[in-house]
Amino acid sequence: MSVVQRAGAVQRAGVVRFSSRLHDERVASWLGIWLGVSFTIAFVTGLISHFMQHPPGWLMWPSRPVNLYRVTQGLHVIGGLATIPLLLAKLWTVYPKLLQRPPIRSVGHALERAFIFLLVGASLFQVVTGVLNIAYWYAFPFFFTTAHYWTAYILIGALLIHVANQWATTRHTVMKRPEDGLNRRAFLATVAAAGGAITVTTVGEAFPPLAQLAVLAPRRPGVGPQGLPVNRSAFAAGVTQANANDPAWRLRVTGRVQRELSLSLSDLRALPSRSVRLPIACVEGWSAGATWGGVRLRDLLHLAGVDPDARVQLVSMEVAGLYKTSWVSPRHWHDPLTLLALDVNGRPLDLDHGFPCRLIAPNRPGVNQTKWVHRMVVA
Template sequence: MRTLEGVRRSGAALAERVGDPAARFTNPVHEARTAAILGIALAVAFTACFTTGVLSHLIQYPPSWFAWPSRPAGFYRVTQGVHVTTGLATIPLLLAKLWVVYPHFTSLPPVRSVGHFFARLALLPLVGGAIFLLVSGVANVARWYPWTFFFPRAHFWAAWITIGALVVHVGVQWATSRAALRRAAVAERDPVLVRATSGERRGFLAGVAGAVGLVWVATSGGTVAVLSPLSALAQRRPGDGPQGLPVNKTAVGAGTEELADDPTWALTVEGRVDTPLRLTAAALAALPQRSATLPIACVEGWSASARWTGVPVRDLLALAGAAGDAEVQVESADDSLYGRSELNRSHAADPDTMLALLVNGEPLHPDHGAPLRLIGPNRPGVMQTKWVTRLVVR
């Protein structure tokens, strides 16, 4: 406490000699009410991103206590669409908030009380974490990785740090923001912030809202199909790609471009089964088929629906004599990080979880996983394994 008091006195003495640098910022929107309004908008946006992001992480890397259901079929499409589009729209919000409050960063004395010290301390992980999440998130949407760390894990833990700092920041600033929103004369007493007229504030906030809307429209075409013609910055659009579906990883990129024409290819079903199976493409096509309209919902936010036809996984499990509560590991000819995925009990038993041979009535294109791919309801696209070669029943 003595150290904090010493810093406060030193800062106050310096401010008396040279003046408070923050006083030089006289733009009328550098005030508490504008900061509070933007802070509420950012808190809502970050909470939405945090909730949907943690959910996506749990789905892809489930702990033992978490079981993601297979229904509603398009629910993940919605949650991940919200995650990405909200994250992108948060960028102008964050820039506006930083612009409004940045005079506060230079104010003297730098520490005025214990509460003020913790408020400033929480800004380091809050601002740093927010910038990291948005920059790395945009890079992931663009599939550009100029780093060596594993993005999902880093993004996940950075989100927890940032949301923790946000909770601290809200707690420290609660009284000030509440008073500002009640139109109390907080700004007049603050040596850093200057009161803005209602018209100036509304004009500034309208500009910020317009920027948020512009970013949302320009980037949401991959998620909201009706916006596709207007989304100049959308990473993927429904209808683009072979057979009208976007592609992230091609057969050439996976080294599986010849698999569709390989006469030796066969699907094996093994593990906890009474009768291991080895089925060629012709044998699979001879089994009872099922068709369903299901979305591919990518973790980068885009999604697209198609009509898939193939053999339900539960029918293959029954044919092999697997237990009714079986879980399945799906393995691909692609031996990369995402060359396998898991089907929990709900997904393995769902009639629409299938190994597809056709899409929209046509044989699968190699880029869509020919000769065989997994497709199921309410799953991230990265878990809709392509170029399937084996099911391991557990």
């Protein structure tokens, strides 16, 4: 039988033949295990990030440990980037099965392929939109945070169903000693090395000793005004130097208070000052530590006569934006490390860092460290 005749016979039998012997179950199983672990870590750390930014009413997120968000979000983003070669390798290994004919052989097979379609689609969606988000390129018409959050549930649900369906096969495959001479280790080591290379060239955005190696990171510690990166500049927020330096500027504390306050910048600087060492940690995975000086938020609220269980809304001079305001829970404003900061690294705040004053609090996402604060409303 000629080569053409054999190819025709294989095609009529409903099987697509590929040249590489690495399209086998053992390679696919090991990649699947690694990918499952990686997706699980991303899902858990992603939930932490989401609920820190948008805490439900029943959740009182702690202010300690100070670096919790810095570590979990760094792990989420850097680990997610390292997953890319793993996901591509997995798809390359199994794509012959995705192209088998006939595509549907039974109702059960149709359901199985539907969940695989959800798994593959959700995986690619999360990776692609995640990369675009940390690159600050919003080339999609939907709000990234909402889409990323809900797609994560689709991904993890489809993954659990896939694991349940493939568990017996995977367990048998990885536990059985291979009988062929195929060098799978070199392929798997190459995939692991690619993920490691991505990690090394991005982890410096959250780990300063490796900052010089972070060539793939969108932000690096030490780069920016006053030695700190900036995501949203004053120009982007619509805050001008003239507005910030307006002699009529006052910080007003209103709402459920015994005494309403209206404080100028000089008044704030006349209050007892504190200095703390805290990081700015952003959703894109980067973080940078700094020394902040200013007034403890709890001292300011005690001056206004606020109830111990009150929540406080900080309002920015920012013209518009989803994070123009943020809520501070009792656990955070009672913490002595939470400041209404006036200085950073020994100098008055740069306009891009929130001059004349901003919030800085432990274990809090950067988008909720409100800049250009001019009003506090106690609820």
